[in-house]
Amino acid sequence: MAGSLHLPVVDLALPDLRAAAESIRQACVEHGFFYVTNHGVDRGLLEAVFAESKRFFDLPMEDKMALLRGANHRGYTPPYAEKLDASSQFVGDLKESFYIGPLDDGDMHNDVNQWPSEERLPSWKETMKLYFAAVLDTGTRILSLVALGLDLDADFFHKIGALKCPSTFLRLLHYPGEVHESDSGNYGASAHSDYGMITLLVTDGTPGLQICREKDRNPQLWEDVHHIDGALIINIGDLLERWTNCAFRSTLHRVVAIGKERYSVAFFLDPNPDTLVQCLESCCSEACPPRFSSLRFPPIKSWDYIAGRLNSTYK
Numbered sequence: 001m002a003g004s005l006h007l008p009v010v011d012l013a014l015p016d017l018r019a020a021a022e023s024i025r026q027a028c029v030e031h032g033f034f035y036v037t038n039h040g041v042d043r044g045l046l047e048a049v050f051a052e053s054k055r056f057f058d059l060p061m062e063d064k065m066a067l068l069r070g071a072n073h074r075g076y077t078p079p080y081a082e083k084l085d086a087s088s089q090f091v092g093d094l095k096e097s098f099y100i101g102p103l104d105d106g107d108m109h110n111d112v113n114q115w116p117s118e119e120r121l122p123s124w125k126e127t128m129k130l131y132f133a134a135v136l137d138t139g140t141r142i143l144s145l146v147a148l149g150l151d152l153d154a155d156f157f158h159k160i161g162a163l164k165c166p167s168t169f170l171r172l173l174h175y176p177g178e179v180h181e182s183d184s185g186n187y188g189a190s191a192h193s194d195y196g197m198i199t200l201l202v203t204d205g206t207p208g209l210q211i212c213r214e215k216d217r218n219p220q221l222w223e224d225v226h227h228i229d230g231a232l233i234i235n236i237g238d239l240l241e242r243w244t245n246c247a248f249r250s251t252l253h254r255v256v257a258i259g260k261e262r263y264s265v266a267f268f269l270d271p272n273p274d275t276l277v278q279c280l281e282s283c284c285s286e287a288c289p290p291r292f293s294s295l296r297f298p299p300i301k302s303w304d305y306i307a308g309r310l311n312s313t314y315k
């Protein structure tokens with residue numbers, strides 16, 4: 001059964017940065033999920049992103065498969081090809097998706113993304129690039145508040161190199177409306193935590209997203225994440241959980257199939273691939289020693305962790 005949930009709402013236009021940072025810290029500790037308002041991403045741009053996303057997913061399957069996701073994780077993933085919860089009894093999740101990676105790959109200044117044909121979708125690439133830049137800017141501001149909330153300098157993630165050519169992925173998602181009887185009980189996106197630092201999510205308002213705050217509780221309690229018009233949903237990923245010695249939660253979430261078509265757009269703002277992620281000094285003490293020194297949670301290079309998680313979700 002899904003319960004009713006009230007996640008914190010953080011106003012990014014608050015002039016008191018310390019107060020905003022404290023709200024974010026509390027939200028990350030208690031829920032690992034929160035909303036942001038006054039985030040600076042233009043509403044018209046968001047509408048354009050959803051319209052272009054629909055145009056792409058409406059293309060014939062043959063055209064979408066021509067852009068099939070390759071080894072560098074950019075491109076199209078058809079329904080059933082990804083299973084976010086490896087223990088799911090189904091072949092794969094119901095959603096289809098499209099990944100756009102960093103627009104210039106480090107020193108090579110090379111865009112290795114796949115893009116739909118400009119003849120078919122003339123303003124598609126430009127719209128996605130504009131959104132990518134806008135949401136990256138918002139995410140970077142949120143990370144400076146995260147740092148402040150951890151008693152670190154606001155530019156901490158810049159200083160350690162995590163935001164130098166960060167691993168940024170924009171993922172367009174489309175969930176089917178009707179599902180076949182053989183898929184009864186299957187998920188749009190099965191239960192998972194995100195892999196990196198933070199995710200900035202926007203949906204078309206259709207319900208389905210749920211979170212489970214206590215992963216180890218039995219039975220698990222799943223709560224609906226309500227839509228707030230104009231707000232972005234932010235959640236913490238595993239690497240930020242590791243950095244904070246599990247003080248911040250990388251909360252389990254999933255999308256249930258409710259018989260209604262759904263679109264969403266997730267932006268994963270993750271560290272530069274070479275960033276070493278290990279327990280922050282401000283998050284450990286004698287009473288709370290670093291969990292990372294144990295075998296379960298050793299220090300790890302960002303991309304080693306993310307690539308491992310990505311590879312285990314695809315068939």
Ligand SMILES: O=C(O)CCC(=O)C(=O)O
Nearest residue numbers: 173189203209255264266
């Ligand atoms: O579509 C959603 O609401 C959530 C998507 C998600 O959790 C993901 O892509 O990691």
Ligand SMILES: [Fe+2]
Nearest residue numbers: 192193194253
């Ligand atoms: Fe997710």
